[in-house]
Amino acid sequence: MKTATDADDILVDDLPAPRHSRRLAVVTETYPPEVNGVAMSMARVVDGLNRRNHDVQLIRPRQPARMGMQPTGKPEIDEVLTKGLPVPLYPNLRMGVPSKRSLVKLWSLRRPDVVHIATEGPLGWSALQAAQHLSLPVTSDYRTNFHAYGKHYRLGLLSKPIMGYLRKFHNRCDATMVPTEAMRVLLAERGFERLSVVGRGVDTQRFDPARRNAAMRASWGAASDDLVMGYVGRLAPEKNLGVVLAAFEAVKRLQPRARLVFVGDGPMRAELAARVPDAVFAGQRGGDDLAAHYAGLDLFLFASLTETFGNVTTEAMASGCAVIAFESAAAGELIRSGVNGWLAGPGKEDAFVAAAGVAAMDANARRVVAEAARATARRLDWADITARFESVLEGAIARGEPVFRLTGLQAVA
Template sequence: MDSPLVFQHLAGADRQLRVAVVTETYPPEVNGVAMTTGRLVEGMLRGGHRVQLVRPRQGAADRPASAGGFEEVLSRGLPIPRYNHLRMGLPARGALTRLWSVQRPDVVQVVTEGPLGWSAVSAARKLRLPVVTEFHTNFHSYSDYYGISWLKQPVHAWLRRFHGKGDACLVPTAELAASLTERGVRRVEVVSRGVDIQLFSPGRRSEALRASWGVQPGDLVAVVVGRMAPEKNLGLAVQAFDRLRAVAPHARLLFVGDGPSRAALQAQRPEFLYAGMRGGEDLAAHYASADLFLFPSLTETFGNVVIEALASGLPVVGFDYAAAASYVRDGENGWLAPSGDEAAFLAAAERVAGDAALRAHMAARAPATVVDAGWDGVTRRLLAVLDDVVRAHERRGAGELAA
């Protein structure tokens, strides 16, 4: 039987930090966690740090990459039910323990909370390595959307235990930090998400792309970007669109993304535009070629799409939490409804859609509100937390030796 891990050793010059990053999703997979992790790894490498990336093999032809201070270690994984393009890493505690016994990292950064992530935390603890976890997904909130609300408390307890084993837990907002602290997770640190302001820009707007959608000049296009799944609350976006058509009768609704909810929605509402998965400049053009961003989700830990939309010059209608609470200001670059208040969300969508002058004002101001959210600053913040965790670990070790 094959070993769960395929090792590829890479010797290199000493760096400031040797970071073992363990994640169950990574580019070219398309989702917020994968994109964020990829950007942060790139930033650490640009800063001269060494990164060992541990992730599931994404396909039969997948091979570990190595270059400069970068090394990949591939684990076995299984497709995630209903998301066959994503894989869940299998437990690999013994293999990781052997790997890190020979090639000790300064710190282990565990991105995802699945079996591979749990194995990484366990292996790091056995080897007395400092470990940082990341809280990316409100799994306990998802249960309401999948008819398994009875699992909410057990999942909640499991997440608290998982993140309680680390030296620090990283979250993207102060709001979430306060929530996890109240739940008993110790040392929660805020490391926000970033946006590529060179890629996402109003300059990507394409009249040719709009024409391909059958949109006439001056018609409003509302867009929803992200995974098409029950937890994204897409039904509310549809309600909002139906409501706003009272003031914008020629409006169109565009979905960018894919997922288990797409087929049913497309069968029910074939008049909507379904662009599927997009990436890079193509994704940026889809954002910028729309006129209004609808963000109905209530299960996000952050919501990268919010700041991507703002950078693209789109007013955002969303709920007052996560990224929207941090960046959207009523009447300036969008409109927020109190968290969970669907009637207020519908009213906000209708208000913004029906006032072209207000919408133009918000569109013009939107990019400036995220100009300081570049990835370089986010990476520096992450490295500051990792360095602090390593130093605290060294001080504890020195104290134990002195005793």
């Protein structure tokens, strides 16, 4: 199996012979075994590009040894590992460090046809600078609503500079991919250019109602006919978990045996446990185990308003959960309220809580909605998403000259 290369120790012999139709450099500051929406969806795209006969070079920070095997384990993918630092409040996540010189050296030895940057952190910025220095086409992803996190992390006056940085970053790219039409419209209004909608798929073989497990539900204290409500994701302020608690408390008054399950971890875990002592905290899960946790839920409560997409929404739908969410991100694009889920207007917390009450008291409606949600999820095929992703890359290559040269922007030394 191919071993990963350190970015600071690159030799010509380290670089594999080209085998595929396009040479693609993918730069990301998060990747499995890290568990988050950006990491997991990026891994699916990388795998899909490889399956479509492209030569993929993956550049990412080296992860802590405690997280297991460092390389992907896929011999077809050339990995370059850079130095990384822990992300504040999230010790299992790494962010890259400035690496422009190493990347210029790497790509000078073997030029990629296009560079794709998935994250806008220090490693992403270095990749953008290096690509500009070498006049390489660049595409990017807008995957995380950093500017929307300000009110949750008291960024205050930093919100505008953050948005300015993101706009500057993405407008230096030949194309920026966004996951929903609503996000495309929002960013266009804020001065972002060359935006292309590329959605997200979902693995409906993994996320399947058939994984429902009576023994798991029993371990949560739930009988077969008890209502189990749940949330999957980071336990963090930006996820609006107070609304989830309000919905559960309202339902608990209607159905005293209702249970609440949190799947995930984060800085709010202790606070949530203090507020709801009888809630189940399953911790961070992955793979088939995560899928079984989804399938064990009857109602999936997702109150976040900071998502660009929200992969957990489609995973829950594929798992046969009835989803209650705000009309935002993936939920806003995919759910028709009362048909394949329930929606509340953005920020309408009372409506969210009321929807939970309606769903909790009507088992037949939950069943019909869950079946329709599963049908919706089955249309979200990763092969189609990868083909769309590939078409954006090809468009950037076809332009022949990077946008930052055409618009007169100068590469940063």
